[in-house]
Amino acid sequence: MRPDSPSHRRGRLARNLFPPLSWGALAGGLSLAACQWLIFAHTPLEASMGITQKIFYLHLPLACWGLCSFFLVFAAGIAYLKTRRAVWDTLALAAAEVGLLLTVLALASGMIWARTAWGVWWTWDARLTTTLVMCFVYAGYLLIRTLDMAPERRSLVCAAVGIAAFLDVPLVFFSARLWSYIHPASISLAPEMKVTVIASGASLALLWACLLLFRWRLAEDERRLEMVARKRLLRRA
């Protein structure tokens, strides 16, 4: 194998990328564990909601990184349409899966909050409704990816759907301001609370990035394995 061959370059990239990625995931998990001390011991107990308010320190970062994932689906879709490189298609797949996971967790944590703050598990507030619609849209996007189609055609369709699906994301972001009902549009926080929110957000960002890169690498490996299998079949034929 020549040192400048594509395989050699890919191998070098994998070797360079994986050790920091492994340690990054471990650091993300441990820093989130440390954030539990900030959440439960450092920040004061909120007067009206009590202990349930602590969910906020995870709910906000989950929702933020969920929306960032969907932005990546959108950006990767545009990149795929411009370059037609499969690597952007696999990035969109990874971002959609991680985004859906985080958004579902944000919805679930929000429901626990709502039960204490508003007395109901669910209400058809604009923020809640648009977020639920967004979940369905991206679940549909992932379903489309499982359809039996030619790989290039499926990537093309998914890129178009991923771009169109992003229309709901700004709607989610601005919904609490546009149609103010029960979900707060902004919250004033004590200095200790601000520090905790920033620390939780940064720790979750690390974990989010590692999870996204893992899933991306896995999707890339699957694609490469499929290509190797195809080459072997062609050689035998």
Added chain:
Amino acid sequence: MDAAWVLYAGAIAWAGIGLYLFRLSRRQAALSLRIRRMEEEAENGA
């Protein structure tokens, strides 16, 4: 503090997730390396 168990349970859960992802990433790295070798074999054989 009566919510201390939530603190410890949360900390253990997050540390567990981090450790699991760490191990997963190591295994994935090994798998990637094997796929790369298979690619090289396929390239050399073609």
